[in-house]
Amino acid sequence: MKIKVIVTLKNGVLDPQGKAIQQTLNGMNFGNVEDVRQGKYFEIEVKEKDEKKSKVFSR
Amino acid sequence: MRSSVIIFPGSNCDRDMDVALKKFGFKNQMVWHNDQSIPKSDLIVLPGGFSYGDYLRCGSIASKSKIIKSVINFANSGGLVLGICNGFQILTETGLLKGILQQNKFLNFICSNVFVKVKDKQNKYFKDLKKDVLELHIAHNEGNYFCSNDELKSLEDNNQIAVTYCGEDGTENETTNPNGAIKNIAGIFNNNKNVLGMMPHPERMIDKYLSGEDGSLFFKNILDNFK
DSSP states (O other): EEEEEEEEETTSSOOHHHHHHHHHHHHOOTTTTOOOOEEEEEEEEEOOOOOHHHHHOOO | OOOEEEEEETBHHHHHHHHHHTTTTOOEEEETTTTTOOOOOOOEEEEBBOGGGGGGTTTTTGSTTTHHHHHHHHHHOOOOEEETTTHHHHHHHSSSSSSSEOOTTTTTEEEEEEEEEEEOSTTTTTOOOOOOOEEEEEEEOOOEOOOOHHHHHHHTTTTTTEEEEOOOTOOOOOGGGGSSOGEEEEEEEEEEEEEEEEEEEEGSBTTTTTTTTTTHHHHHHHHHHHH
């Protein structure tokens, strides 16, 4: 089973990298981009078929 | 010869470059990334550093900054554009140079002196350079040059490979490759050879009280070729 994990900063915490990306997008004439938050994305392959058990593992 | 050094937020080799250029007689000006146009120049330098904190991808945000349109126009009209280190990364991100710079093979930040071999002298940067192997300094985390096979072939066919990592005697192999770059590539040209991007820092080798003077040869050579 494949577990996909997305890691970002908690809501409300300033994300300077996201802010920089947002400002750049605005500069590229994507004026309607209001906020960008960025993070990491993992794909984890586990030897487990049971969804519940893999969820426990991924925590 | 007039030159302009572009300052991005996070550039940290801009003043070194300014000192180096002025030392050899360039009339240098510093240009802020948020400006629209570049003062009349014969050479534009994108300096090393960590533009925009290397956010998103090294050089990617700088490649969308306000000033960069003028840099691209200048390059397309035949002007000399030199990108050192982060500047090289920015040039690949703008598309002026082929390929990309990945993280170093062993995932470590490298800061050391290296030898590079000058592979092509039919250009305004290296023409009539007296040495074939230069000792320069590298300091980077993402210097592992990579490109597709087709791109590599066209780089080789048009002699667009500018400098490669080598030993003191000029041997190129895996042991003289600090970061895993394909074909030991340390720097490349665009098609017309007016745009040069390279990882090593010539501006750090301009005084015998620094660790060498091979960078001086590089700058003097650009001036000599301009005259």
